[in-house]
Amino acid sequence: MYRYDEFDARFVRERVAQFRDQVARRLDGALNEDEFKPLRLKNGVYLQLHAYMLRIAIPYGTLSSRQLRQLALIGEKYDRGYGHFTTRTNMQFNWPRLRDVPAILDLLADVEMHCIQTSGNCIRNVTADHFAGVAADEIEDPRPTAELIRQWSSLHPEFDYLPRKFKIAVTGSAQDRAVIKAHDIGLRILRNAKGEIGYEVMVGGGLGRTPMIAKTIRSFLPKDELLAYLESVLRVYNLEGRRDNKYKARVKILVHEIGAETFSRLVEEEYARLDGPSIVADPEEVARIAAYFASPHYEKLPARSAAFEKGKAKNRAFATWAAVNLFAHKIPGYAAATISLKAIGEAPGDVTCAQMRVLADLAQQYSFDELRITHAQNVVLPHVEQDDLLAIWQTLVEAGLATANAGLITDIIACPGLDYCSLATARSIPIAQALAHRFADQKRQLDIGELNVKISGCINACGHHHVGHIGILGLEKSGKESYQITLGGDATLNAAIGENLGPGLAAQDVPDAIERIVDVYLAHRQNGESFIESVRRLGLEPFKAVIQEKLHAPA
Amino acid sequence: MPLLDRNGAKTDDWTLSPDGAADAPRVLVAFDHVQNALAGNGRGRRIGVAIANTIKAEALAPFLTDLDLVSIAFPSYGDGRGFSIAKQLRHLGFKGTLRASGPLIADQFAYALACGFDEVELPEAQAARQPVDQWVRAAASISKTYQRGFGAQNILDARRAARLAGK
Incomplete structure (x- = not known):
């Protein structure tokens, strides 16, 4: 991981002092609100629906245990005991007070972090592949x-x-x-x-x-x-x-x-x-x-871990988690583990301070002190020995972090939506929660396979709905929330923008509509093709038809 | 209007005369009149030009050796085009005075200087709210940044110097 040298450290400290001075000049009237706004935004301070929000940069999603513990401390001391990971791999705190922000920035500088340019009309936090290295x-x-x-x-x-x-x-x-x-x-x-x-x-x-x-x-x-x-x-x-x-x-x-x-x-x-x-x-x-990004000192391990194989054979839940949430590591005997922040019924990307500490401890003990935050709002332990996976999983289970759904239909990306955001036109989190409940059955999720659902609560698309295999866009139509469904988006090098399936649906109709879309896929898939492959082959029409049925079905 | 440079408040000794007709030692003309003003400049006057931030730096290229000042308008503090125009004019070899004119805020002073500006001309109300000492202090708030080619003090060159000193 990158470490600050004396120049980086001084730069960030001076930036904190500069922000203190800017807040003071706002308070004494030297800066008016219009002038102060871009300055606070460039330090990550937003004014949300209910309170200020602070967005902390996690450059290219890489965090150390010490840094995550500091975020936990900040969340407990200055917020409500939890934080939220965004699709830009940043962390947001939703309830800090403006007058506490300089103190929070100091705490961040203590662990080589900052909020510089996490908002505003400037170059934002740079992101990278969460499986880098x-x-x-x-x-x-x-x-x-x-x-x-x-x-x-x-x-x-x-x-x-x-x-x-x-x-x-x-x-x-x-x-x-x-x-x-x-x-x-x-x-x-x-x-x-x-x-x-x-x-x-x-x-x-x-x-x-x-x-x-x-x-x-x-x-x-x-x-x-x-x-x-x-x-x-x-x-x-x-x-x-x-x-x-x-x-x-x-x-x-x-x-x-x-x-x-x-x-x-x-x-x-x-x-x-x-x-x-x-x-x-x-x-x-x-x-x-x-x-600073040189490979850690890996052990020389056999490609196949006997302990891992035994654990899977003995424990079906662990085996499922391993099948879904692990990513092949370039080094024999290692794996990268995705820790889902999409437990059924929780807000996607939310993590409690207690969970942050569990993750920090796991990274310190098992993953060379390193974590990654993904644009899909999950966490990755990038370098763990397969021998340790069972112990890691057991700890995750106790912390409510062992959801086996990475890449599956309940691994939903969602923006904060109308529950927090002043730009939002509809809620996102309750839609994600309702969908997760609808598809909670593990066997069914596995049968459906890889399927990215992405939800945005307004046209600004923070939830990446355009590139979701299934995208959901929440709008407001004559005072009511209305959800447009798009299909066929793709976030990879085959990038594609999803196409609209028709008029918007009421919030309570969304789970049924998504279920019908999935049923079309299950009925028509051939030769083990994935959802997105089927959509490409079949085109939009069979899916449009079921949305039409849903729209016109008697209530 | 109030004027300041990196040392503080400054007297403006330029006379704004869009068509260049004013009989003064330093005349600031509009872009459309710059060619005429320079061509008819037998009287030893110094000529400057005030431009909107929609004028391309290249359009000034033929005149840069004869101009003593270029004043670039900032219609609002949020419109950063002037920073790039200043940078391009310096690339083109302009050695005269570069002035940023408009409702900038003190926190942009360091950026303006780094992009090649020498001075800032402020509307009265802005200057009244943000006294000169705030500008001078704001300009010094970050001692070194990371970009090479934007003023002498940058972290990359400092690291290089440290590397060389260590060898």
């Missing part, structure tokens, strides 16, 4: 790149007042687990024909009210040119992005309006004018960062 198909760990970008984008003098927010994601594997094509910039690490490492640069993806899939503007950018090239992209966006309409201000609209080729040409022209070597990080600096 674990996946066998990895070309290079994306986290050193993400850390380099985190530093470069922090308080960037030129790019802190962009037309709109700007999100960057990095993947280093053939498989995309970071939804890079739904980002303002998606970077895919790859090797060229000469075997050199570089990036495929994609720009203009995004969800929200105008979902777009990112377009490739550079098929191979040499690794050492990254920061200068990013400066060019951001400069073109800062100058050319629309500022007349907030809903048309993301870079995806610019790329769409002028075309990816023109956008690419503008970037390349700007890039040609720059003095790249004066901007990019030295190879020594890149190596310094990368060294």
Whole structure:
């Protein structure tokens, strides 16, 4: 994991002092509310429906045990004993008081954390594959790149007042687990024909009210040119992005309006004018960062763990959890374990402070002190010995964290929705809870197999509904919540935007509708194809028909 | 309108004259008149230009060696185009004074300086609410940031210096 040096530490401390001063200037009237708003947003402080909300950055989703314990402490001392992991792998506290925020920022700085740029019209928390350093198909760990970008984008003098927010994601594997094509910039690490490492640069993806899939503007950018090239992209966006309409201000609209080729040409022209070597990080600096992400000292283990096999044979629940929640590790005898924060009936992504401590202890004891937060709002223990899995699982069971549903229909992504968010037009969490209850049966979930349900409580799409195999969008129609169902979205390198199945449904009809959709799949699937494969083969029509039936069924 | 630079308050000795007709030693003209003002500048006047943030830096390229000042408008503090225009003008080799003009806030002063601005011109009300000492203090609140090419003090170069000193 990356550790702050003296410069990073000083930077974050100075930032806390700066925020204290900003709060003081707001209170004495030097700053008016309009002027203060972007300053507080860039420190993660939102004004929500009922209270302030604080969003803490978890860069590329990587956390140490010490950091998670500190989050638990903050949650107990300044909030209501729980936190919420977001689809940007951040942690949100929903009930802090504004006057406590500087003290919370100090506590975060104590463990090398901050809230910098977790909101506002600037470059947001950089995300990466949550199986970075674990996946066998990895070309290079994306986290050193993400850390380099985190530093470069922090308080960037030129790019802190962009037309709109700007999100960057990095993947280093053939498989995309970071939804890079739904980002303002998606970077895919790859090797060229000469075997050199570089990036495929994609720009203009995004969800929200105008979902777009990112377009490739550079098929191979040499690794050492990254920061200068990013400066060019951001400069073109800062100058050319629309500022007349907030809903048309993301870079995806610019790329769409002028075309990816023109956008690419503008970037390349700007890039040609720059003095790249004066901007990019030295190879020594890149190596310094990368060294923090070196592999931990793995034990030499047999590929097959006798203890693990025995545990599975003796305990069916453990065997199910292992079959569903484990991810193959590149090192023999190890596994990466997904810890689901989607227990049936709970709010997706919520975690109590007591659970945080259990997770921190498990990571310390079994996973080289490291945890990952995923964009699917779960936690990963990235490097555990298979011999230890049974003991880990038993601890998880006691903590209510052993739900065996990673990637299944009840592993639902949901935004906070109208229960918390001032932008929301409908509730998300109760829909997720109702669906989870409907599909709670473990055997049935396993039979259905991989199926991503994603729920957003408004058109801003924080719940990624556009790229859900089944997407649910909560809107408000004449004072009532109305839920639109989309089908066929895909968050991988085959990225696709789901298509609308028809008019919106009332909240109480959503579980029935989803069940009917699933039944169509179960009735028509061939040769073990997954839900999304069936949808691609069958098209929308058979699914639309059941939604129509639901709409017109007598109450 | 009040003017300040990194040292504090400053007297504005430029005369705004959009068409360049004013008889003054330093005349700030509109973009449309910059060519004429420079061409007819037999009187030893210094010429500056005030531009909207929709003007491309390149459009000023032919005049940059003859201009003493470029004033870039910030229609609101949230509109950051001026930062990029300033950066581009410095890339193009502009050596004169760069002025940011508009309702910026003190917390943007460090950014403005880092992007190549020398001074900020504020509306009266803004300056009254945010006294000069707040600007000077805000500019120093973060001692080093991470970007190379944005002022002398940056963490990447400091790390490099530390590396070299350690060798």
